[in-house]
Amino acid sequence: AKHCAEMRPNKSWSLLAGILLLSVAALQVTSSVWRWCREGFRRNKKHSDETHAEAGGQQQTGHVTICPVDKALGGGHNFEMSSKRMRDGGQAAWWLWTHVSTQIAILEKQVNVEIKATQARRSRRQHHPKSLKHSSSTLSYQSDDSDEAVDDLAVAVQVIHKRTLEGFAAWCAYVSGGSIRCSSALDPQDLKTMAKSVEHNAERPIPLLFAEALLLRTMESLGEQILQCPERLSYLLYKILTNAYVDPMTGATTFAIDLDELQDGLPQMECNSNPYVRKKQPNGKWELGLNFDDINESGIQCRENVTKTYKEPASCLVLVDLILCYRVPLMLKLYCLGIAGYIYLGSNMGDDIATAHNGTLWAPAWMRINYVQYTAMMDAAIWVFLESLLIFYTVWQRWASLGYSSPG
Numbered sequence: 001a002k003h004c005a006e007m008r009p010n011k012s013w014s015l016l017a018g019i020l021l022l023s024v025a026a027l028q029v030t031s032s033v034w035r036w037c038r039e040g041f042r043r044n045k046k047h048s049d050e051t052h053a054e055a056g057g058q059q060q061t062g063h064v065t066i067c068p069v070d071k072a073l074g075g076g077h078n079f080e081m082s083s084k085r086m087r088d089g090g091q092a093a094w095w096l097w098t099h100v101s102t103q104i105a106i107l108e109k110q111v112n113v114e115i116k117a118t119q120a121r122r123s124r125r126q127h128h129p130k131s132l133k134h135s136s137s138t139l140s141y142q143s144d145d146s147d148e149a150v151d152d153l154a155v156a157v158q159v160i161h162k163r164t165l166e167g168f169a170a171w172c173a174y175v176s177g178g179s180i181r182c183s184s185a186l187d188p189q190d191l192k193t194m195a196k197s198v199e200h201n202a203e204r205p206i207p208l209l210f211a212e213a214l215l216l217r218t219m220e221s222l223g224e225q226i227l228q229c230p231e232r233l234s235y236l237l238y239k240i241l242t243n244a245y246v247d248p249m250t251g252a253t254t255f256a257i258d259l260d261e262l263q264d265g266l267p268q269m270e271c272n273s274n275p276y277v278r279k280k281q282p283n284g285k286w287e288l289g290l291n292f293d294d295i296n297e298s299g300i301q302c303r304e305n306v307t308k309t310y311k312e313p314a315s316c317l318v319l320v321d322l323i324l325c326y327r328v329p330l331m332l333k334l335y336c337l338g339i340a341g342y343i344y345l346g347s348n349m350g351d352d353i354a355t356a357h358n359g360t361l362w363a364p365a366w367m368r369i370n371y372v373q374y375t376a377m378m379d380a381a382i383w384v385f386l387e388s389l390l391i392f393y394t395v396w397q398r399w400a401s402l403g404y405s406s407p408g
Contacts, residue, residue: 060086062093063254066211068104072153073111075207076252079218083259096222096257103217107160107210114156157206157213162198164213169198171234175302186238186302194241208253215240215255223262225269228292232299232306236262265295265306275312301404309401320393327386334382338375345371 061082068074081096176191201209216237220227227233245254272279274289281287288308297309313321323330344350345368346358359365364372 059084060089060092062086062089062091062096064093064097064100066100066104066207066214068108068210070108070111070153073108073157073207073210075205075211076250077207077211078252078254079215080254080256081222081259082256085260092259096218099218099221100214103214103221107214107217110160111153111156111210114159115152118152118155154206157209158201161201161209161213164216165198167230168216168234168237169195171231171299172198172238175300190242191238194238211253211255212241215257219257219262222257222259225266225292226263226295229265229296229299231296232265235299235302265290265298268306276314297401301401307400309398309404311397311400313397317393320389324386324390324393327390331382334379338379342368342371342375 059082061080064079064081066074066077066079079096079100081092083092086092086095172191172195175186176188176195197204216233219233219237219240223233240255240257243256245256246252247254268281268287268290271281272287272289273291275291276288278286278288288311290306290308294309295306298306301309342364343361345355346361346364348356354367357366358368
């Protein structure tokens with residue numbers, strides 16, 4: 001007892017240590033609360049100021065005429081960009097031109113490379129006709145004798161146009177196929193026509209093909225991170241193409257880009273990108289954090305505004321999601337275990353009461369009969385439970401997309 005008493009800590013030191021520990025904990029809690037409150041106040045003030053500024057700002061519009069180096073690609077087509085974040089039309093035009101001019105230079109280089117590829121193919125065809133007899137090249141000509149009459153620039157622009165708008169054509173075909181429900185403003189026949197205009201573009205004007213390819217490239221450049229959401233870009237491109245204005249006098253087309261609509265989703269992500277926490281968004285609603293999947297799926301579902309389309313599982317719901325995703329392999333494993341148990345009941349390798357006198361494999365008796373019945377009842381109960389859980393889990397996860405058929 002004496003030795004035990006000597007090993008006990010002094011009460012005064014224990015009390016002092018406890019006081020210091022509580023003091024440090026109190027300081028940490030106070031500091032964390034103060035930091036959270038200060039950051040929350042600054043964030044709310046920032047978004048409030050931005051909301052007021054945006055609400056009070058006017059739509060500023062800038063115009064740019066497409067002027068490539070090769071005059072044959074011009075056509076007098078125009079781009080128009082509007083935004084409430086610009087001071088005036090001059091700034092909007094300058095901002096648009098910086099992106100358009102860069103994309104024109106890149107696109108023209110690609111056209112020139114494609115022209116050289118077309119010429120190289122013709123030269124190879126002339127000198128080695130047998131080597132290209134069974135060629136599967138994507139370039140096609142009217143006949144073997146008309147190669148010299150082929151317009152290299154036209155062929156190159158057609159190829160570049162198909163490559164650039166390939167994803168857009170696929171989106172049009174997918175949305176018009178009836179696999180998902182979209183806005184009533186989208187005409188399935190119009191979508192199919194647009195998809196065909198990309199796949200079969202040989203009869204369309206070359207300057208217009210160049211302008212459409214440049215339009216998508218410019219949208220990708222202006223959209224910044226929206227580049228990671230091709231379906232959203234395809235939906236916005238469809239709206240721009242359908243609302244394009246054609247001058248009846250000159251035939252020039254004006255494509256209007258709404259920068260705020262193009263970058264819709266990025267302000268919400270800047271405010272809150274945590275999909276597990278609800279925060280107040282710039283529109284005043286408390287929502288879960290957005291991610292690029294939500295923005296992309298908003299384009300697949302043809303939504304006017306970007307919104308949260310599904311909920312990510314957390315905590316025990318991750319286990320539920322895992323079980324539902326792998327329910328078929330898990331049930332197959334249970335079936336294998338069930339078959340092994342059925343064989344064991346007639347193997348005579350265990351207790352005589354349990355593994356003997358239970359009939360043959362195809363003529364079960366006694367415990368094997370009971371085993372089959374209990375296993376069938378358990379199998380039905382498990383599947384009813386899994387399918388019911390799948391329904392409730394899907395409704396919870398996809399509630400935000402109720403009324404829309406999700407892809408996949």
